[in-house]
Amino acid sequence: GIQVEQSPPDLILQEGANSTLRCNFSDSVNNLQWFHQNPWGQLINLFYIPSGTKQNGRLSATTVATERYSLLYISSSQTTDSGVYFCAVGGYGQNFVFGPGTRLSVLP
Amino acid sequence: EAQVTQNPRYLITVTGKKLTVTCSQNMNHEYMSWYRQDPGLGLRQIYYSMNVEVTDKGDVPEGYKVSRKEKRNFPLILESPSPNQTSLYFCASSLSAALGEQFFGPGTRLTVL
Numbered sequence: 001g002i003q004v005e006q007s008p009p010d011l012i013l014q015e016g017a018n019s020t021l022r023c024n025f026s027d028s029v030n031n032l033q034w035f036h037q038n039p040w041g042q043l044i045n046l047f048y049i050p051s052g053t054k055q056n057g058r059l060s061a062t063t064v065a066t067e068r069y070s071l072l073y074i075s076s077s078q079t080t081d082s083g084v085y086f087c088a089v090g091g092y093g094q095n096f097v098f099g100p101g102t103r104l105s106v107l108p
Numbered sequence: 109e110a111q112v113t114q115n116p117r118y119l120i121t122v123t124g125k126k127l128t129v130t131c132s133q134n135m136n137h138e139y140m141s142w143y144r145q146d147p148g149l150g151l152r153q154i155y156y157s158m159n160v161e162v163t164d165k166g167d168v169p170e171g172y173k174v175s176r177k178e179k180r181n182f183p184l185i186l187e188s189p190s191p192n193q194t195s196l197y198f199c200a201s202s203l204s205a206a207l208g209e210q211f212f213g214p215g216t217r218l219t220v221l
């Protein structure tokens with residue numbers, strides 16, 4: 001099956017800093033999503049981005065499908081951005097697979 | 109509002125007492141699935157359903173059953189729960205297995221004593 005890696009595993013930032021999270025996957029995919037899991041455990045959809053670039057406020061994401069990676073950018077981070085960020089991918093005939101996540105802590 | 113709902117949100121039970129976690133979606137999605145999340149193991153798929161009356165095993169199906177009698181509902185059944193099924197459970201739905209954004213429910217935190 002598809003393997004998904006995320007880096008870095010942990011990230012500590014001061015409020016206001018920018019960051020880039022990376023997701024690498026091992027095979028062609030037709031579905032890629034970024035999620036934020038908040039401290040209460042809820043999974044929040046950030047982006048559905050099998051290819052291309054999208055932006056939503058301070059967050060943006062880029063997927064380069066031909067090179068099998070995706071990047072999530074967080075600008076001007078806030079304490080409410082803290083939590084775990086997951087990348088998840090799916091391909092034809094394959095289950096939807098989650099990466100191990102990046103744990104982000106934004107300090108005031 | 110388009111959403112996936114799960115009930116109950118929290119449950120503490122004892123070993124061997126059958127339980128059902130309900131999942132319902134109002135988006136007319138064909139594909140539904142269940143995941144469990146455990147520390148250090150991430151999110152793993154338990155079962156999925158491509159459409160009504162079509163279900164299949166995911167990565168960790170042992171100890172679970174599912175049914176899909178209606179398009180909107182996909183209950184998860186634990187016939188004889190054990191402590192190793194203590195976990196955070198998520199239901200999800202999407203237009204189809206191959207395409208479309210997956211939407212997740214709020215999660216069910218289950219503790220089996």
